[in-house]
Amino acid sequence: MSFWAVTFLEYWKRKMATLAHHWDCMDFHEEEERPRPEFAAMAPTMEQNPVTGVKEPYFPEKTRLSRMFTGSMVIIMMLCVVMIFLVTVVMCRGIISVIMFHTGSPVLRTIANISSSIVNLGLILLMGQVYTALAEQLTKWEMHRTQTQYDNAFIFKVFIFQFVNFYSSPFYVAFFKGRFVGYPTNYGTLFGMRNEDCGPGGCLIELAEQLFIIMVGKQLINNIQEFIIPKLKAWRQKKTLSKVLGDKSSHENRRWEEDYKLVECEGLFEEYLEMVLQFGFITIFVAAFPLAPLFALLNNWVEIRLDAHKFVCEYRRPVAERAQNIGVWFIILEALSHLSVIANAFLIAFTSDFLPRLLYQYKFNNDLNDYVNFTLAYAPLNYTEYPLCRYKAFRDNNGNYTLFYWELLAVRLGFIIAFEHVVFFVLRAIDWIVPDVPESLELKIKRERYLAKQALAENQEALLVSRSRGVASDHSLLQCVHSQRV
Numbered sequence: 001m002s003f004w005a006v007t008f009l010e011y012w013k014r015k016m017a018t019l020a021h022h023w024d025c026m027d028f029h030e031e032e033e034r035p036r037p038e039f040a041a042m043a044p045t046m047e048q049n050p051v052t053g054v055k056e057p058y059f060p061e062k063t064r065l066s067r068m069f070t071g072s073m074v075i076i077m078m079l080c081v082v083m084i085f086l087v088t089v090v091m092c093r094g095i096i097s098v099i100m101f102h103t104g105s106p107v108l109r110t111i112a113n114i115s116s117s118i119v120n121l122g123l124i125l126l127m128g129q130v131y132t133a134l135a136e137q138l139t140k141w142e143m144h145r146t147q148t149q150y151d152n153a154f155i156f157k158v159f160i161f162q163f164v165n166f167y168s169s170p171f172y173v174a175f176f177k178g179r180f181v182g183y184p185t186n187y188g189t190l191f192g193m194r195n196e197d198c199g200p201g202g203c204l205i206e207l208a209e210q211l212f213i214i215m216v217g218k219q220l221i222n223n224i225q226e227f228i229i230p231k232l233k234a235w236r237q238k239k240t241l242s243k244v245l246g247d248k249s250s251h252e253n254r255r256w257e258e259d260y261k262l263v264e265c266e267g268l269f270e271e272y273l274e275m276v277l278q279f280g281f282i283t284i285f286v287a288a289f290p291l292a293p294l295f296a297l298l299n300n301w302v303e304i305r306l307d308a309h310k311f312v313c314e315y316r317r318p319v320a321e322r323a324q325n326i327g328v329w330f331i332i333l334e335a336l337s338h339l340s341v342i343a344n345a346f347l348i349a350f351t352s353d354f355l356p357r358l359l360y361q362y363k364f365n366n367d368l369n370d371y372v373n374f375t376l377a378y379a380p381l382n383y384t385e386y387p388l389c390r391y392k393a394f395r396d397n398n399g400n401y402t403l404f405y406w407e408l409l410a411v412r413l414g415f416i417i418a419f420e421h422v423v424f425f426v427l428r429a430i431d432w433i434v435p436d437v438p439e440s441l442e443l444k445i446k447r448e449r450y451l452a453k454q455a456l457a458e459n460q461e462a463l464l465v466s467r468s469r470g471v472a473s474d475h476s477l478l479q480c481v482h483s484q485r486v
Helices: 004-023 037-042 061-101 106-141 146-174 203-252 255-260 269-284 292-314 329-353 352-362 404-434 439-485
Strands: 045-048 057-058 376-377 390-392
Touching: 004 269, 004 329, 004 404, 004 439, 037 390, 045 439, 061 106, 061 255, 061 352, 106 203, 146 269, 146 329, 146 352, 203 269, 203 292, 269 292, 269 329, 329 352, 329 404, 352 404
Parallel strands: none
Antiparallel strands: 045 057, 376 390
């Protein structure tokens, strides 16, 4: 999946270059953009643009930076709120698990995990809507000059929040749950409650359940929203227009009048955000949930048709804007693809049983005989009245780590270093082998530049010839006038 992610991004670079050339946007730079209308209306002064030399609205850079710093403090506060919600969900799950434990049914524990994941998904979607509105207001307040600067700042704010919002719970289950449990007579606690431990099947299966509920649940809710919300907006707009127009709406409408009654297009931000978050799910946690790419493919088939219907039938035609590439979205995709290598290395090394089984096979038994018994430690003798109370850990009878634990830790760290170096080396090789611009397009660009230079040279030559002829004709005219005078 890491190789696929980098290969996908490399070929997307080639696609971007082809599209930019086709739409004549390869040499489009931000300096050519006009100031945003909102910026022009609210800017306090007018100053000369050092690039274009034209006077235009100006906002002091120092004031903008102070506003951006204030906005970053608000972002940190909102991220803390997300973490508080996560701790609350964890504690609620712990309380429910304790209640369910007394019933003695293992099915009820699974129900507790699934119900907490559903509650977590609801909180994630609610906080996402609240924060997107807050980020929009903060970005407007920061007074960015161009639409590109505004979009990049807004996208960065929303993605940072949505990253923590959507991925904090899977990261907790993958890398923190069951790590600080302690052992009998010395359990770790959080606010007076024992820390959560993984089920008998390990944390990997719980992570798969969590990812399935969050990823697939989000996809279902988004698709339902994309189908219903445009229709509700269109119905409300038609109702409002019919009230305003009254009897005039009964006559035969022209094409542009019918188009005006459609819902105004709100841009592609939500579409990009949905795809980028999905890209994170299918790359970062693929070791725990290998079916994620399949669900992403099924979702994209449905998404394409829903978006086609929405943009063709429900929305007005959007106003075209020039852009050289997809901007900060590509940087985010590259960051996710690199993060996925590190996350999957830690998942395989610390969360799965792959390395403990491998080390056991190497040291003790190649057929894994007695492996489960080997992974269970004995509780201290004075802990309980039962003579054989056992728990999953590599500890001795006094609760100290065994030699096998330290050997396994060294193997895990060595595996992470080797895995990352090998994968990153192959990724760099793919990046080097696949050129960012297709060879056919590069030849076409070189040909166009050559023709442009040739045309410029011919024009200069023609201009010089016309000037020399003009000078010669002026000289003969002067001679003619002089002879007439003589």
